[in-house]
Amino acid sequence: MNKRLLLAGLAFALAAGGAQTAFAQAKPEVLVKQRQAAMTLQGKYFGPMAGMAQGKVPYNAETVAFNSAMLDALSRMPWDGFAAASKDATVKTAALPAIWSEPAKFQEAQDNFQKAVQNLVSVSRGGDEAAQKAAIGGVGKTCGGCHQNFREKQQ
Amino acid sequence: MNKRLLLAGLAFALAAGGAQTAFAQAKPEVLVKQRQAAMTLQGKYFGPMAGMAQGKVPYNAETVAFNSAMLDALSRMPWDGFAAASKDATVKTAALPAIWSEPAKFQEAQDNFQKAVQNLVSVSRGGDEAAQKAAIGGVGKTCGGCHQNFREKQQ
Numbered sequence: 001m002n003k004r005l006l007l008a009g010l011a012f013a014l015a016a017g018g019a020q021t022a023f024a025q026a027k028p029e030v031l032v033k034q035r036q037a038a039m040t041l042q043g044k045y046f047g048p049m050a051g052m053a054q055g056k057v058p059y060n061a062e063t064v065a066f067n068s069a070m071l072d073a074l075s076r077m078p079w080d081g082f083a084a085a086s087k088d089a090t091v092k093t094a095a096l097p098a099i100w101s102e103p104a105k106f107q108e109a110q111d112n113f114q115k116a117v118q119n120l121v122s123v124s125r126g127g128d129e130a131a132q133k134a135a136i137g138g139v140g141k142t143c144g145g146c147h148q149n150f151r152e153k154q155q
Numbered sequence: 156m157n158k159r160l161l162l163a164g165l166a167f168a169l170a171a172g173g174a175q176t177a178f179a180q181a182k183p184e185v186l187v188k189q190r191q192a193a194m195t196l197q198g199k200y201f202g203p204m205a206g207m208a209q210g211k212v213p214y215n216a217e218t219v220a221f222n223s224a225m226l227d228a229l230s231r232m233p234w235d236g237f238a239a240a241s242k243d244a245t246v247k248t249a250a251l252p253a254i255w256s257e258p259a260k261f262q263e264a265q266d267n268f269q270k271a272v273q274n275l276v277s278v279s280r281g282g283d284e285a286a287q288k289a290a291i292g293g294v295g296k297t298c299g300g301c302h303q304n305f306r307e308k309q310q
Binding site: 038041 | 181188189191192193195196199224225227228229231232
């Protein structure tokens with residue numbers, strides 16, 4: 001597998017202005033399913049890193065690097081799933097109405113998360129365990145930025 | 156957002172040998188949920204491109220570039236979710252026993268898919284519509300390579 005290619009692909013996509021949305025004509029239920037899938041996978045790749053930052057899981061630099069790279073892509077995926085059309089979904093969702101009544105605040109929370117992920121991606125190259133754990137903690141805080149205000153409290 | 160950083164993150168992860176698995180100690184049900192989430196998102200980003208290749212959706216080079224980049228990451232995500240432990244999951248899954256009884260064939264199908272995605276990522280930079288549509292078709296064929304032999308027929 002050519003490792004340079006996959007980097008170049010994302011570089012090109014972003015340089016070109018990056019259609020940051022896959023396709024906006026999905027059914028409401030599909031939008032919900034897709035955004036929930038993105039959150040599920042953010043959990044898959046962030047969870048082990050959070051465990052490392054908390055000292056519950058042995059630190060592993062390779063896992064931090066790989067999981068950060070996956071989180072980089074995943075951090076871009078949920079947001080178009082909160083399109084206005086998704087409000088009509090008849091499936092279970094913990095999304096709160098504030099998502100649509102406070103769009104600027106919701107956007108800010110997304111931006112904070114994406115910035116924190118970019119910071120983690122950056123330090124994931126450095127091999128400095130302390131800096132990486134701090135960056136992981138920074139991402140964790142921004143998860144809360146959305147979950148506290150825009151998601152129903154989980155039991 | 157620093158566009159170079161996110162590329163460098165994945166470059167580093169892969170150059171370092173890349174732990175291609177997030178963390179192997181999840182519960183069987185979680186493994187199933189995570190791998191299904193990855194498939195859901197592959198559909199989200201591949202679907203519009205398949206539509207373009209089939210002439211059902213207007214061709215858009217930016218969407219091809221961005222969606223290919225997302226698919227690049229997503230193409231790496233489902234496989235550790237098929238760990239042997241996931242066979243014990245009590246949730247609904249279309250995964251067939253051949254996944255575990257024919258691991259070499261399953262691996263080959265994964266490899267074919269990932270190679271086809273890398274090819275798509277490569278040509279997604281070129282702006283040649285015909286080549287991109289051909290590469291999209293190539294990915295579609297390799298989806299079938301798994302779905303025909305390793306997934307229950309969908310109704």
